[in-house]
Amino acid sequence: MALTAVVRIPTRALLRPWARLRDSALGWMEPVGGVEVSTQRFGSQRVLVEPASAAGVAVMTFKNPPVNSLSLELLTELVINLEKLENDKTFRGVVLTSDCPGIFSAGLDLTEICGRNPAHYAEYWKAVQEMWLRLYLSNLMLVAAINGACPAGGCLMSLTCDYRVMADNPKYAIGLNETLLGIVAPFWFKDTLVNTIGHRASERALQLGLLFPPTEALQVGMVDRLVPEDQVQSTALSVLAQWMAIPDHARQLTKNMMRKPTADGLLKKRDEDIQNFVSFISRDSIQKSLQMYLAKLRQKKG
Numbered sequence: 001m002a003l004t005a006v007v008r009i010p011t012r013a014l015l016r017p018w019a020r021l022r023d024s025a026l027g028w029m030e031p032v033g034g035v036e037v038s039t040q041r042f043g044s045q046r047v048l049v050e051p052a053s054a055a056g057v058a059v060m061t062f063k064n065p066p067v068n069s070l071s072l073e074l075l076t077e078l079v080i081n082l083e084k085l086e087n088d089k090t091f092r093g094v095v096l097t098s099d100c101p102g103i104f105s106a107g108l109d110l111t112e113i114c115g116r117n118p119a120h121y122a123e124y125w126k127a128v129q130e131m132w133l134r135l136y137l138s139n140l141m142l143v144a145a146i147n148g149a150c151p152a153g154g155c156l157m158s159l160t161c162d163y164r165v166m167a168d169n170p171k172y173a174i175g176l177n178e179t180l181l182g183i184v185a186p187f188w189f190k191d192t193l194v195n196t197i198g199h200r201a202s203e204r205a206l207q208l209g210l211l212f213p214p215t216e217a218l219q220v221g222m223v224d225r226l227v228p229e230d231q232v233q234s235t236a237l238s239v240l241a242q243w244m245a246i247p248d249h250a251r252q253l254t255k256n257m258m259r260k261p262t263a264d265g266l267l268k269k270r271d272e273d274i275q276n277f278v279s280f281i282s283r284d285s286i287q288k289s290l291q292m293y294l295a296k297l298r299q300k301k302g
């Protein structure tokens, strides 16, 4: 269904983005001459993108049931939709969230890294790298609305955002738990965590594969705010409204200055990282660990 409508925002607000917040706070909604803002919903099978009611903001919702595992398809759709948002200069901020009840994302799709061939592992890992690079270096303001469990690759995805709001439900946990599966978080996962919670806390969390319940995640700095479950998305949107008050060029240059050196670490050796992944994941011992882990997950219900 096409929900095309056009809202006009005054050019002065686009030139001075921080003015938009003030204007809307004053109740300014008059469509006056200026730049067209598309309010059309778009997206794809697994990623829905909807413009939020605030100008310049979109909500990107992952819907890859049952657990939003990061399949090759989901990763590809995510990157395509992010690129669309970035190319549409009317968007300045995006909330990332999930459509799967109680789960933000279960991380990498284990069926993509278990029982496949080396060419598939290479293709998949390239897509994981691409997702991280695009999100981590995005010029857009990204806020993760973590409305459920957020292990491993799901946690990584949220760590690429500029701010994390998590549902205050002790049933949910967040963290890089790779060691529990007998696998190792690659250096760029580690770097992203270190940049967020510091070296000592990362070392402990990574070695032990810690999954933090919300209160501990807040204490360690893995998330920025806890709110009741039904307020996760609205809080994420109001955080974005605050960030929108900062002039884009200054914020973007600052973000790039903070993040580029970390991203360069991977950009300089993408191929080597793919080769490392393929040879690591293809080992019999690693495949056995993953099979056992998957079997345990599947047995849980039985």
Ligand SMILES: CCCCC/C=C\CCC/C=C/CC(=O)SCCNC(=O)CCNC(=O)[C@H](O)C(C)(C)COP(=O)(O)OP(=O)(O)OC[C@H]1O[C@@H](n2cnc3c(N)ncnc32)[C@H](O)[C@@H]1OP(=O)(O)O
Pocket (backbone or CB within 6 Å): 066, 067, 069, 102, 103, 105, 106, 107, 108, 109, 110, 111, 149, 151, 152, 153, 154, 177, 178, 181, 183, 184, 185, 186, 276, 277, 280, 294, 297, 298, 299, 300, 301
């Ligand atoms: C020295 C050189 C080093 C180089 C190394 C390079 C790289 C190696 C590192 C690679 C990095 C990997 C990062 C990852 O993301 S690995 C994935 C880790 N994910 C997890 O551990 C999460 C596993 N899932 C869960 O804990 C739970 O499913 C849950 C998310 C908490 C949800 O629980 P619940 O609601 O109870 O749902 P179920 O457990 O019953 O699951 C439903 C259904 O979904 C299947 N499933 C769950 N998670 C995954 C997954 N990640 N991938 C694929 N499938 C998954 C689960 O098996 C159930 O399936 P069935 O309905 O068929 O039983």
